[in-house]
Amino acid sequence: MFGDNMPIRENASKQETLTGKGVYLRPFGRGDLPYIRKWWNDAELRRLIGEVAPMSRAETEKWYKELLRDKDRIWFAIVLKKGDRVIGEAGLLRMFRPWRNTDMTIIIGERDAWGKGYGTEVGRLLLDYAFGRLGFHRISVGVVGFNKKALRFWESLGFKKEGVERDEYYYDNEYSDGVMMSILEDEYEKTHKDVVRKKAEVSKRSSPQSA
Numbered sequence: 001m002f003g004d005n006m007p008i009r010e011n012a013s014k015q016e017t018l019t020g021k022g023v024y025l026r027p028f029g030r031g032d033l034p035y036i037r038k039w040w041n042d043a044e045l046r047r048l049i050g051e052v053a054p055m056s057r058a059e060t061e062k063w064y065k066e067l068l069r070d071k072d073r074i075w076f077a078i079v080l081k082k083g084d085r086v087i088g089e090a091g092l093l094r095m096f097r098p099w100r101n102t103d104m105t106i107i108i109g110e111r112d113a114w115g116k117g118y119g120t121e122v123g124r125l126l127l128d129y130a131f132g133r134l135g136f137h138r139i140s141v142g143v144v145g146f147n148k149k150a151l152r153f154w155e156s157l158g159f160k161k162e163g164v165e166r167d168e169y170y171y172d173n174e175y176s177d178g179v180m181m182s183i184l185e186d187e188y189e190k191t192h193k194d195v196v197r198k199k200a201e202v203s204k205r206s207s208p209q210s211a
């Protein structure tokens, strides 16, 4: 099967722009920090993603410096093709190449962009990239238990629930479970044959015979 011995590409942190039908994902830049501040200062959004505190300008700068230093994270701005409007952030984090696994996140910060299929498009772009281009085997997400929309969203992308972390979160005087979900490469490939093709191309390019 493709990918069994596929090394995670060394230059996985060298970022590309991923282009879909209605959105594209471009490397997150310093100029996007005001969006982060806006979204993290939205208490309802923080509740949905399990963040605890708003971010000041200095804290977003610090967050960005850490992002640049972090070799185990790839971060994108989600941009609508129409009007080049930034609507969210997404990426891979805690990438662990020896085990070929990574965490993933998608946050559409602009509320008027919810429920229009953009999240699904972003999810597919990232999954194609992580499985097909970078050669990961397992991708996981952690979801706040009461975020039913997000649970349905990840399930619609093919993620499966694999466990519950009891009372993991505490927000507004209330505990809530954390739900761990994941998807494996063969599960994704069953429904996305083009990923298999991309992996074959990458594997061919990096095999000694083709060098």
Ligand SMILES: CC(C)(COP(=O)(O)OP(=O)(O)OC[C@H]1O[C@@H](n2cnc3c(N)ncnc32)[C@H](O)[C@@H]1OP(=O)(O)O)[C@@H](O)C(=O)NCCC(=O)NCCS
Residues within 6 Å of the ligand: 045, 048, 049, 106, 107, 108, 109, 113, 114, 115, 116, 117, 118, 119, 120, 121, 141, 142, 143, 144, 147, 148, 149, 150, 152, 153, 154, 156
């Ligand atoms: C969760 C999120 C990424 C989904 O993206 P989206 O663009 O709004 O969702 P889509 O339009 O692509 O919908 C995809 C699926 O998500 C689920 N979904 C979307 N909106 C929903 C709603 N209001 N209620 C229940 N399920 C919903 C459905 O399963 C939907 O599939 P369907 O349309 O076939 O029923 C986005 O709404 C978001 O970022 N929300 C705020 C932050 C957040 O919760 N992030 C996730 C952190 S784990």
